[in-house]
Amino acid sequence: MPELPEVEAWRKLAEQHVRGKTIIKVTVRKDEIIFDQKSHTAWARACKGLAVNEVCRKGKHLWMDCGDPGAKVFPYFHFGMSGAFHAYRDESERDKYLKAEFLFEDGTRLGYRNARRIGAVRLLTDPLSEEPISKLGFDPFLNLPSLADFSAPLRKRRAPIKSMLLDQKFAAGVGNWIADEILYQAKIHPRKLGIELSEAELKRLRSKMKSIIDKSVAVDADKARFPKTWLFHYRWGKTAETTAKGEPIEFDRIGGRTTAWVPSVQT
DNA sequence: CTCAGTGTTCAGTG
DNA sequence: TCACTGAACACTGA
Numbered sequence: 001m002p003e004l005p006e007v008e009a010w011r012k013l014a015e016q017h018v019r020g021k022t023i024i025k026v027t028v029r030k031d032e033i034i035f036d037q038k039s040h041t042a043w044a045r046a047c048k049g050l051a052v053n054e055v056c057r058k059g060k061h062l063w064m065d066c067g068d069p070g071a072k073v074f075p076y077f078h079f080g081m082s083g084a085f086h087a088y089r090d091e092s093e094r095d096k097y098l099k100a101e102f103l104f105e106d107g108t109r110l111g112y113r114n115a116r117r118i119g120a121v122r123l124l125t126d127p128l129s130e131e132p133i134s135k136l137g138f139d140p141f142l143n144l145p146s147l148a149d150f151s152a153p154l155r156k157r158r159a160p161i162k163s164m165l166l167d168q169k170f171a172a173g174v175g176n177w178i179a180d181e182i183l184y185q186a187k188i189h190p191r192k193l194g195i196e197l198s199e200a201e202l203k204r205l206r207s208k209m210k211s212i213i214d215k216s217v218a219v220d221a222d223k224a225r226f227p228k229t230w231l232f233h234y235r236w237g238k239t240a241e242t243t244a245k246g247e248p249i250e251f252d253r254i255g256g257r258t259t260a261w262v263p264s265v266q267t
Numbered sequence: 268c269t270c271a272g273t274g275t276t277c278a279g280t281g
Numbered sequence: 282t283c284a285c286t287g288a289a290c291a292c293t294g295a
Contacts, residue, residue, distance in 0.1 A: 060273095079273090079274090080273085081274055115291090118275075132275090159285060175273055178273095258272080272292105275289105276289085276290090277289085
Protein backbone atom coordinates (compact mmCIF):
# COMPACT_ATOMS: atom_id res chain seq x y z
CA MET A 1 0.00 0.00 0.00
CA PRO A 2 2.50 2.54 -1.13
CA GLU A 3 2.24 6.12 -0.06
CA LEU A 4 5.25 7.96 1.31
CA PRO A 5 5.51 6.03 4.61
CA GLU A 6 5.40 2.61 2.94
CA VAL A 7 7.99 3.57 0.35
CA GLU A 8 10.20 4.97 3.11
CA ALA A 9 9.85 1.66 4.99
CA TRP A 10 11.01 -0.21 1.88
CA ARG A 11 13.87 2.23 1.44
CA LYS A 12 15.02 1.41 4.97
CA LEU A 13 14.53 -2.31 4.32
CA ALA A 14 16.72 -2.11 1.24
CA GLU A 15 19.35 -0.02 3.04
CA GLN A 16 19.56 -2.59 5.83
CA HIS A 17 19.79 -5.60 3.56
CA VAL A 18 21.73 -4.51 0.50
CA ARG A 19 23.70 -1.32 1.12
CA GLY A 20 27.34 -1.81 0.23
CA LYS A 21 26.69 -5.15 -1.46
CA THR A 22 27.09 -6.15 -5.10
CA ILE A 23 24.34 -7.50 -7.33
CA ILE A 24 25.62 -10.79 -8.70
CA LYS A 25 22.46 -11.97 -10.42
CA VAL A 26 19.24 -10.36 -11.65
CA THR A 27 16.05 -12.29 -12.27
CA VAL A 28 13.20 -10.63 -14.18
CA ARG A 29 9.77 -11.60 -15.39
CA LYS A 30 8.75 -10.28 -18.78
CA ASP A 31 6.35 -7.37 -18.40
CA GLU A 32 6.18 -4.69 -21.06
CA ILE A 33 4.17 -2.34 -18.85
CA ILE A 34 6.33 -2.41 -15.73
CA PHE A 35 9.52 -2.27 -17.79
CA ASP A 36 8.08 0.05 -20.46
CA GLN A 37 9.22 -0.49 -24.06
CA LYS A 38 12.70 -1.29 -22.89
CA SER A 39 13.28 -4.95 -22.52
CA HIS A 40 13.36 -6.47 -19.11
CA THR A 41 16.45 -8.37 -20.16
CA ALA A 42 18.35 -5.17 -20.99
CA TRP A 43 17.42 -3.81 -17.55
CA ALA A 44 18.67 -6.99 -15.90
CA ARG A 45 21.92 -6.88 -17.83
CA ALA A 46 22.52 -3.26 -16.85
CA CYS A 47 21.98 -3.98 -13.15
CA LYS A 48 24.19 -7.03 -12.91
CA GLY A 49 27.50 -6.37 -11.21
CA LEU A 50 26.48 -3.05 -9.65
CA ALA A 51 27.40 -2.20 -6.08
CA VAL A 52 24.67 -0.44 -4.11
CA ASN A 53 26.01 2.73 -2.48
CA GLU A 54 22.75 4.10 -1.17
CA VAL A 55 18.98 3.70 -1.41
CA CYS A 56 17.11 6.95 -2.01
CA ARG A 57 13.51 8.14 -2.07
CA LYS A 58 11.50 11.18 -3.01
CA GLY A 59 7.74 11.09 -2.66
CA LYS A 60 6.61 7.62 -3.71
CA HIS A 61 9.64 7.10 -5.97
CA LEU A 62 12.62 4.97 -4.95
CA TRP A 63 15.98 4.43 -6.57
CA MET A 64 19.39 2.99 -5.80
CA ASP A 65 22.63 4.87 -6.22
CA CYS A 66 24.91 2.27 -7.74
CA GLY A 67 28.31 1.97 -9.34
CA ASP A 68 31.47 4.05 -9.26
CA PRO A 69 31.81 7.83 -9.35
CA GLY A 70 31.70 8.92 -12.98
CA ALA A 71 29.99 5.70 -14.00
CA LYS A 72 26.91 5.64 -11.82
CA VAL A 73 23.73 3.78 -12.65
CA PHE A 74 20.40 4.18 -10.86
CA PRO A 75 17.87 1.34 -10.82
CA TYR A 76 14.48 2.97 -10.19
CA PHE A 77 11.21 1.62 -8.82
CA HIS A 78 7.66 2.91 -8.60
CA PHE A 79 5.21 0.76 -6.68
CA GLY A 80 1.93 1.92 -8.16
CA MET A 81 -1.06 0.71 -6.16
CA SER A 82 0.11 -2.77 -5.31
CA GLY A 83 3.87 -3.00 -5.55
CA ALA A 84 6.26 -3.92 -2.73
CA PHE A 85 9.85 -4.78 -1.86
CA HIS A 86 10.72 -7.99 -0.04
CA ALA A 87 14.05 -9.13 1.37
CA TYR A 88 14.71 -12.85 1.74
CA ARG A 89 17.31 -15.54 1.16
CA ASP A 90 15.28 -18.49 -0.06
CA GLU A 91 13.93 -18.73 -3.61
CA SER A 92 10.77 -20.29 -2.21
CA GLU A 93 9.77 -16.78 -1.13
CA ARG A 94 9.13 -15.94 -4.77
CA ASP A 95 5.56 -15.81 -6.03
CA LYS A 96 3.93 -15.30 -9.40
CA TYR A 97 3.85 -11.51 -8.98
CA LEU A 98 7.62 -11.17 -8.61
CA LYS A 99 8.79 -8.89 -11.43
CA ALA A 100 12.42 -8.36 -10.52
CA GLU A 101 14.90 -9.79 -8.04
CA PHE A 102 18.46 -8.86 -7.16
CA LEU A 103 20.71 -11.55 -5.70
CA PHE A 104 23.69 -10.27 -3.71
CA GLU A 105 27.01 -11.95 -3.08
CA ASP A 106 26.08 -12.96 0.48
CA GLY A 107 22.87 -14.71 -0.58
CA THR A 108 20.51 -11.85 0.24
CA ARG A 109 17.71 -11.35 -2.26
CA LEU A 110 15.68 -8.21 -2.79
CA GLY A 111 12.47 -8.68 -4.75
CA TYR A 112 10.08 -6.22 -6.39
CA ARG A 113 6.61 -7.68 -6.70
CA ASN A 114 3.46 -6.14 -8.12
CA ALA A 115 0.14 -7.90 -8.56
CA ARG A 116 -1.45 -5.19 -10.66
CA ARG A 117 0.68 -3.93 -13.49
CA ILE A 118 0.46 -0.30 -12.46
CA GLY A 119 4.02 0.63 -11.51
CA ALA A 120 7.42 1.05 -13.10
CA VAL A 121 10.94 -0.34 -13.07
CA ARG A 122 13.50 1.72 -14.95
CA LEU A 123 17.11 2.76 -15.15
CA LEU A 124 17.87 6.43 -14.53
CA THR A 125 21.04 8.37 -15.25
CA ASP A 126 20.48 11.44 -13.08
CA PRO A 127 17.46 10.83 -10.82
CA LEU A 128 16.88 14.28 -9.32
CA SER A 129 17.07 16.17 -12.59
CA GLU A 130 15.19 13.80 -14.86
CA GLU A 131 11.55 12.80 -15.04
CA PRO A 132 9.56 11.66 -13.24
CA ILE A 133 11.40 12.75 -10.08
CA SER A 134 12.32 16.21 -11.38
CA LYS A 135 8.63 17.10 -11.64
CA LEU A 136 7.84 16.36 -8.00
CA GLY A 137 7.11 19.01 -5.41
CA PHE A 138 8.55 18.95 -1.90
CA ASP A 139 8.83 15.74 0.08
CA PRO A 140 7.02 16.45 3.35
CA PHE A 141 9.18 14.05 5.33
CA LEU A 142 12.52 15.31 4.06
CA ASN A 143 11.84 18.97 3.31
CA LEU A 144 8.71 20.58 4.64
CA PRO A 145 8.61 24.19 3.37
CA SER A 146 8.01 27.24 5.54
CA LEU A 147 4.39 28.19 6.08
CA ALA A 148 4.71 30.95 3.48
CA ASP A 149 6.13 28.64 0.82
CA PHE A 150 3.65 25.92 1.69
CA SER A 151 0.68 28.27 1.43
CA ALA A 152 1.53 30.31 -1.67
CA PRO A 153 0.71 27.71 -4.33
CA LEU A 154 -2.41 26.53 -2.51
CA ARG A 155 -4.12 29.87 -2.11
CA LYS A 156 -3.76 30.60 -5.81
CA ARG A 157 -5.75 27.63 -6.93
CA ARG A 158 -9.40 27.06 -7.57
CA ALA A 159 -9.45 23.30 -7.08
CA PRO A 160 -10.74 21.42 -4.02
CA ILE A 161 -8.07 21.10 -1.35
CA LYS A 162 -8.43 17.32 -1.53
CA SER A 163 -7.29 17.36 -5.18
CA MET A 164 -4.40 19.67 -4.42
CA LEU A 165 -3.12 17.41 -1.64
CA LEU A 166 -3.01 14.54 -4.13
CA ASP A 167 -1.04 16.62 -6.63
CA GLN A 168 2.53 15.24 -6.59
CA LYS A 169 3.82 18.50 -8.07
CA PHE A 170 2.77 20.12 -4.79
CA ALA A 171 3.54 17.60 -2.04
CA ALA A 172 5.27 14.43 -3.22
CA GLY A 173 4.20 11.30 -1.40
CA VAL A 174 0.74 12.25 -0.16
CA GLY A 175 -1.83 9.72 -1.34
CA ASN A 176 -5.51 9.12 -0.85
CA TRP A 177 -5.70 8.04 2.77
CA ILE A 178 -3.06 10.53 3.95
CA ALA A 179 -4.93 13.38 2.26
CA ASP A 180 -8.16 12.35 4.01
CA GLU A 181 -6.35 12.00 7.34
CA ILE A 182 -4.78 15.46 7.01
CA LEU A 183 -8.12 17.11 6.20
CA TYR A 184 -9.91 15.33 9.03
CA GLN A 185 -7.32 16.25 11.64
CA ALA A 186 -7.02 19.80 10.28
CA LYS A 187 -10.83 20.10 10.37
CA ILE A 188 -11.15 21.23 6.76
CA HIS A 189 -13.92 20.37 4.32
CA PRO A 190 -12.36 18.38 1.44
CA ARG A 191 -14.23 20.43 -1.17
CA LYS A 192 -13.00 23.75 0.15
CA LEU A 193 -11.09 25.55 -2.64
CA GLY A 194 -7.48 26.61 -2.29
CA ILE A 195 -8.33 30.30 -2.58
CA GLU A 196 -10.86 29.96 0.24
CA LEU A 197 -8.39 28.67 2.83
CA SER A 198 -7.76 30.91 5.81
CA GLU A 199 -4.36 31.53 7.34
CA ALA A 200 -5.29 29.34 10.31
CA GLU A 201 -6.42 26.52 8.02
CA LEU A 202 -3.22 26.62 5.99
CA LYS A 203 -1.24 26.46 9.20
CA ARG A 204 -3.19 23.44 10.43
CA LEU A 205 -2.84 21.77 7.04
CA ARG A 206 0.94 22.09 7.13
CA SER A 207 1.37 20.93 10.70
CA LYS A 208 -0.98 17.95 10.29
CA MET A 209 0.75 16.93 7.08
CA LYS A 210 4.00 16.85 9.02
CA SER A 211 2.76 15.08 12.14
CA ILE A 212 0.81 12.41 10.24
CA ILE A 213 3.67 11.60 7.91
CA ASP A 214 6.31 11.68 10.65
CA LYS A 215 4.23 9.37 12.81
CA SER A 216 3.51 6.86 10.07
CA VAL A 217 7.18 6.81 9.04
CA ALA A 218 8.19 6.36 12.69
CA VAL A 219 6.11 3.19 12.95
CA ASP A 220 7.40 1.94 9.56
CA ALA A 221 3.95 2.36 8.00
CA ASP A 222 2.59 -0.37 10.27
CA LYS A 223 -1.15 0.37 10.26
CA ALA A 224 -1.72 -1.44 13.54
CA ARG A 225 0.53 1.11 15.23
CA PHE A 226 -1.22 4.19 13.87
CA PRO A 227 -2.94 6.13 16.67
CA LYS A 228 -6.43 4.82 17.41
CA THR A 229 -7.89 8.29 16.94
CA TRP A 230 -6.95 8.39 13.26
CA LEU A 231 -9.71 8.36 10.67
CA PHE A 232 -7.57 5.81 8.80
CA HIS A 233 -8.86 2.88 10.83
CA TYR A 234 -12.46 3.63 9.97
CA ARG A 235 -12.13 4.86 6.39
CA TRP A 236 -9.87 2.04 5.17
CA GLY A 237 -12.00 -0.40 3.26
CA LYS A 238 -15.03 1.47 4.60
CA THR A 239 -14.96 -0.58 7.79
CA ALA A 240 -17.16 1.64 9.92
CA GLU A 241 -20.01 4.10 9.77
CA THR A 242 -18.47 6.35 12.40
CA THR A 243 -15.14 7.29 13.95
CA ALA A 244 -14.05 6.17 17.43
CA LYS A 245 -15.87 9.20 18.80
CA GLY A 246 -19.10 8.22 17.05
CA GLU A 247 -18.82 10.92 14.39
CA PRO A 248 -20.60 9.82 11.18
CA ILE A 249 -18.28 9.31 8.20
CA GLU A 250 -19.34 10.32 4.71
CA PHE A 251 -17.93 8.92 1.48
CA ASP A 252 -17.81 11.11 -1.64
CA ARG A 253 -15.94 11.22 -4.89
CA ILE A 254 -13.56 14.20 -4.89
CA GLY A 255 -10.53 14.71 -7.09
CA GLY A 256 -11.34 11.44 -8.81
CA ARG A 257 -10.90 9.46 -5.58
CA THR A 258 -13.13 8.11 -2.88
CA THR A 259 -12.94 10.63 -0.07
CA ALA A 260 -13.85 9.80 3.51
CA TRP A 261 -14.68 12.78 5.67
CA VAL A 262 -16.56 13.76 8.79
CA PRO A 263 -19.13 16.50 8.16
CA SER A 264 -19.57 17.30 11.85
CA VAL A 265 -15.87 18.14 12.17
CA GLN A 266 -14.87 19.34 8.71
CA THR A 267 -17.03 22.37 8.13
C1' DC B 268 -20.84 -11.11 -12.27
C1' DT B 269 -19.84 -6.39 -10.74
C1' DC B 270 -17.20 -2.98 -8.83
C1' DA B 271 -13.91 -0.44 -5.94
C1' DG B 272 -9.01 0.15 -5.02
C1' DT B 273 -3.08 2.66 -1.81
C1' DG B 274 -1.38 5.97 -8.25
C1' DT B 275 -0.35 8.38 -12.48
C1' DT B 276 -1.16 10.14 -17.00
C1' DC B 277 -3.49 11.95 -20.71
C1' DA B 278 -7.51 13.57 -23.41
C1' DG B 279 -11.09 16.73 -23.13
C1' DT B 280 -13.39 20.97 -21.47
C1' DG B 281 -13.96 25.85 -20.56
C1' DT C 282 -1.48 27.84 -22.97
C1' DC C 283 -3.66 27.28 -18.51
C1' DA C 284 -6.45 25.13 -14.84
C1' DC C 285 -9.09 21.63 -13.88
C1' DT C 286 -11.96 17.16 -14.45
C1' DG C 287 -12.60 12.53 -15.39
C1' DA C 288 -11.52 8.36 -17.69
C1' DA C 289 -8.24 4.87 -18.49
C1' DC C 290 -4.77 1.70 -17.21
C1' DA C 291 -4.46 -3.93 -15.04
C1' DC C 292 -5.77 -7.09 -11.99
C1' DT C 293 -7.33 -8.84 -7.38
C1' DG C 294 -10.61 -9.58 -4.00
C1' DA C 295 -14.96 -8.57 -1.71
